Amino acid sequence: QLYDLMTMAFKYQVLxxxxxxxxxxxxxxxxxxxxxxxxxxxxxxxxxxxxxxxxIETYNCLSDGEFQLIRQTLLIFFQDMHIRVSIFLKxxxxxxxxxxxxxxxxxxxxGTEVPGLIRIFNHKGVEVKRxxxxxxxxxxxxxxxxxxxxxxxxxxxLGTNMYSVSRPVETHMAGSSKxxxxxxxxxxxxxxxxxxxxxxxxxxxxxxxxxxPAGGETGFRLNLFTTxxxxxxxxxxxxxDLSYKVINIEATQEPGRRAELSRILxxxxxxxxRPDSAGKGEDLLALMDGL
Amino acid sequence: PRCPGRRAEAPRPRxxxxLARGPGPPRGRGPPRPVPGTAIQRHTGWHPAPGTPYRRxxxxxxRSSSSALYNNLTVLCPPARPPRAFGAVHGxxxxxxxxxxPPRQLPARGGGSALSTPLLTQAAWCELPAxxxxxxxxxxxxxxxxxxxxxxxxxxxxxxxEHPAAHSVFARGISAAGERFxxxxxxxxxxxxxxxxxxxxxxxxxxxxxxxxxxxTDIAAEQGQAPxxxxxxxxxxxxxxxxxxSTGEEFTLLGKIPGSGCTCSSVxxxxxxxxxxxxxxxxxxxxxxxxxxxxxxxxxxxxxxxLDLAPLTxxxxxxxxxxxxxxxxxxxxxxxxDVEIQHCHAECVTDxxxxxxxxCDPAGDTFAVTGYDLSEILCY
Numbered sequence: 001q002l003y004d005l006m007t008m009a010f011k012y013q014v015l016x017x018x019x020x021x022x023x024x025x026x027x028x029x030x031x032x033x034x035x036x037x038x039x040x041x042x043x044x045x046x047x048x049x050x051x052x053x054x055x056i057e058t059y060n061c062l063s064d065g066e067f068q069l070i071r072q073t074l075l076i077f078f079q080d081m082h083i084r085v086s087i088f089l090k091x092x093x094x095x096x097x098x099x100x101x102x103x104x105x106x107x108x109x110x111g112t113e114v115p116g117l118i119r120i121f122n123h124k125g126v127e128v129k130r131x132x133x134x135x136x137x138x139x140x141x142x143x144x145x146x147x148x149x150x151x152x153x154x155x156x157x158l159g160t161n162m163y164s165v166s167r168p169v170e171t172h173m174a175g176s177s178k179x180x181x182x183x184x185x186x187x188x189x190x191x192x193x194x195x196x197x198x199x200x201x202x203x204x205x206x207x208x209x210x211x212x213p214a215g216g217e218t219g220f221r222l223n224l225f226t227t228x229x230x231x232x233x234x235x236x237x238x239x240x241d242l243s244y245k246v247i248n249i250e251a252t253q254e255p256g257r258r259a260e261l262s263r264i265l266x267x268x269x270x271x272x273x274r275p276d277s278a279g280k281g282e283d284l285l286a287l288m289d290g291l
Numbered sequence: 292p293r294c295p296g297r298r299a300e301a302p303r304p305r306x307x308x309x310l311a312r313g314p315g316p317p318r319g320r321g322p323p324r325p326v327p328g329t330a331i332q333r334h335t336g337w338h339p340a341p342g343t344p345y346r347r348x349x350x351x352x353x354r355s356s357s358s359a360l361y362n363n364l365t366v367l368c369p370p371a372r373p374p375r376a377f378g379a380v381h382g383x384x385x386x387x388x389x390x391x392x393p394p395r396q397l398p399a400r401g402g403g404s405a406l407s408t409p410l411l412t413q414a415a416w417c418e419l420p421a422x423x424x425x426x427x428x429x430x431x432x433x434x435x436x437x438x439x440x441x442x443x444x445x446x447x448x449x450x451x452x453e454h455p456a457a458h459s460v461f462a463r464g465i466s467a468a469g470e471r472f473x474x475x476x477x478x479x480x481x482x483x484x485x486x487x488x489x490x491x492x493x494x495x496x497x498x499x500x501x502x503x504x505x506x507x508t509d510i511a512a513e514q515g516q517a518p519x520x521x522x523x524x525x526x527x528x529x530x531x532x533x534x535x536x537s538t539g540e541e542f543t544l545l546g547k548i549p550g551s552g553c554t555c556s557s558v559x560x561x562x563x564x565x566x567x568x569x570x571x572x573x574x575x576x577x578x579x580x581x582x583x584x585x586x587x588x589x590x591x592x593x594x595x596x597x598l599d600l601a602p603l604t605x606x607x608x609x610x611x612x613x614x615x616x617x618x619x620x621x622x623x624x625x626x627x628x629d630v631e632i633q634h635c636h637a638e639c640v641t642d643x644x645x646x647x648x649x650x651c652d653p654a655g656d657t658f659a660v661t662g663y664d665l666s667e668i669l670c671y
Contacts, residue, residue, distance in 0.1 A: 065529030133634035
């Protein structure tokens with residue numbers, strides 16, 4: 001389903017590019033967004049910038065005709081794919097038959113004139129007449145061209161975050177079982193519980209420093225029983241002789257830790273017992289923190 | 292009705308849509324009597340009054356959808372019979388829709404393995420006086436079939452380099468020329484001229500014309516009467532450069548209109564007027580003899596993919612990625628010799644990027660359209 005979502009979004013972006021060269025601007029929008037995610041890691045940022053520079057070096061010099069050939073070849077890959085994506089349907093970007101809506105209004109591509117003018121020249125090349133024709137389209141001149149430099153305003157919205165606009169909650173639609181669920185967040189305010197879950201995951205992976213608030217409440221704990229009372233009761237009534245031993249295994253690559261791991265493996269013996277701690281909730285978190 | 296721009300004597304159009312009527316053995320049938328009720332009544336000179344709108348007549352189902360390629364619709368209009376045959380490229384195959392029988396598909400040839408089946412770039416019926424051939428161009432070469440697609444008559448392989456080059460290699464741009472040649476363009480800019488025998492498979496490569504520096508996009512032969520010195524063939528490329536040729540045993544370059552970097556994706560030639568469609572949505576009319584720009588139309592809001600011309604009336608059809616199909620009327624002021632172009636009609640093919648558009652009769656009373664991802668041919 002994720003592949004289908006990505007494919008249809010990619011198809012949408014390629015199909016709706018005003019100029020074939022705008023495929024490159026869409027790519028730059030993607031890279032700009034990636035740089036936003038990793039701006040705090042200079043190492044990765046440099047690598048993305050290097051990719052950027054190589055794209056500029058390879059593709060900025062291609063002609064419009066070559067870009068159109070690239071686009072036509074990509075469109076062959078996407079041909080006959082009409083999977084309906086719920087966010088596209090909601091935004092009326094896609095019809096219920098799975099085909100994308102192609103607007104006949106808005107700014108014309110950079111380098112194209114608004115349709116309507118006919119100019120006639122005589123055999124000396126002097127303009128002798130101007131006439132106009134009208135059609136159903138409603139086009140306007142574009143304001144400026146997007147930037148193809150490492151930094152700049154791309155102007156084009158294709159390739160920017162599809163989910164960054166808040167929209168009303170989706171109501172039940174007939175046939176919605178065929179649609180892909182858009183599982184990502186639908187508004188810019190992060191869900192506080194989700195944030196905690198992500199922080200927890202980060203701690204598990206060892207990527208985030210433990211920041212326990214003073215009160216000891218971490219905002220997330222695991223219940224093995226249905227209610228807190230049952231948890232407490234179980235803890236109190238646990239038989240003494242069922243004491244458990246816990247082994248801390250540090251799986252990171254730090255040399256100090258690895259030495260410890262080797263020692264443990266070598267001995268095949270239980271390491272030191274865990275120290276007692278106050279509440280069972282903190283027990284469990286501390287257990288996972290130690291991983 | 293008086294049609295400005297037509298010659299005083301009865302025209303002998305060497306139109307793509309009909310056999311050239313010149314001196315030759317009488318066929319024993321005499322001039323066909325006009326059948327009332329049919330759209331094609333060329334011989335009485337009857338045409339609908341100017342301004343009569345077109346309407347969608349029917350929709351024909353293709354076996355597969357059309358690819359986004361320039362000039363991706365070819366129509367075969369036999370002179371006597373109204374039913375027509377259509378063809379549109381889908382990736383590696385050509386979708387054929389004939390007057391009889393089920394829709395068929397012709398594959399591209401020359402793939403080394405199943406994984407590397409080459410993509411087709413274009414297909415076109417080429418009508419010569421002696422025979423009609425169906426020509427397919429691909430990333431590997433040129434395939435020529437009998438008109439019904441049943442027999443492969445000739446295969447020409449392009450020089451594809453061992454190691455993939457930075458630029459892709461393909462053939463693109465097809466036209467009958469000079470009554471016995473078929474010209475095919477290539478991605479290197481070279482135009483291959485094939486000498487076609489009246490029957491049989493003994494097709495030979497007669498000449499290679501090397502004037503274009505960029506991949507050829509389209510080729511068109513004169514469909515009316517060429518004025519003196521105007522040439523009877525035009526070739527176009529990705530940079531917008533147009534070359535005018537006179538055909539024959541040896542083709543001669545008569546003139547070159549340099550491009551400005553904007554792709555000319557489709558071109559037609561009629562009575563010495565080159566009509567060219569460009570990637571920036573413009574249609575330009577050039578004087579073939581002098582290379583002078585005579586008209587410039589801001590016709591479409593997106594890349595033009597197809598142009599076609601109806602030689603009996605000078606109607607011009609343009610289709611583009613902006614979903615629009617426009618009908619124009621070309622003419623020449625007999626006093627000033629100025630070229631005129633008027634807008635006649637517009638059709639919007641909703642939510643479709645048009646990639647193929649052709650007239651289905653030499654007067655331009657009917658036309659057919661297809662678009663990217665569309666498994667249909669719309670007939671108006």
